[in-house]
């Protein structure tokens with residue numbers, strides 16, 4: 618899939634609710650069978666039902682009626698959760714492009730939605746995980762999801778991303794197309810300002826990189842991968 622222009626198309630007012638329909642889910646199932654094969658697709662289905670049984674909600678949600686905090690309400694994208702297999706895959710791609718094992722010290726998800734990437738990062742072995750989400754209702758669901766799975770050391774914050782300063786222990790930062798360039802510029806500036814204080818190397822994964830050009834100017838682009846689904850992911854060293 619071609620990259621979208623910064624600030625366009627995936628914006629707050631774009632309706633993503635079709636992703637919750639049976640038709641969409643059936644298409645995803647058959648697409649997965651075709652591209653990933655039976656075993657991976659069965660694993661995905663198992664994961665889906667495991668979350669359902671546990672009462673975990675990662676469903677897609679539009680932002681229009683939600684309570685958004687901060688000054689950038691018009692600059693965010695709708696909630697689409699990262700799936701567990703996609704997350705494992707992008708993390709291993711990061712290690713491939715970095716040419717080394719990445720320290721699983723502290724992970725940050727900017728625009729953490731219902732907490733999917735936070736939960737996957739913890740499952741993958743990150744010691745400490747931070748998420749920043751500006752929609753009150755999505756933040757509440759993330760807290761509920763984390764509770765339902767009985768997970769510790771996940772700090773889900775109800776906060777605008779531009780006001781978050783990454784802790785010095787950070788080793789991986791994640792963006793899954795959370796906002797447009799107006800917010801991204803401020804978030805990048807905060808990360809750059811922290812650079813001298815980071816205790817370790819920091820890597821950044823940017824899924825659906827609508828503001829990729831901005832990041833290319835501030836960080837070292839290690840590689841770009843296009844997945845069979847069409848999702849493009851950029852990998853950086855901060």
Ligand SMILES: C[S@@+](CC[C@H](N)C(=O)[O-])C[C@H]1O[C@@H](n2cnc3c(N)ncnc32)[C@H](O)[C@@H]1O
Nearest residue numbers: 693697698699728730733750751777778793795
């Ligand atoms: C595409 S979703 C990604 C969800 C999550 N990162 C995941 O991978 O499951 C983008 C999220 O960014 C949040 N968001 C958008 N603008 C934000 C901002 N300025 N501050 C914090 N969160 C924001 C949206 O509410 C939405 O939950």
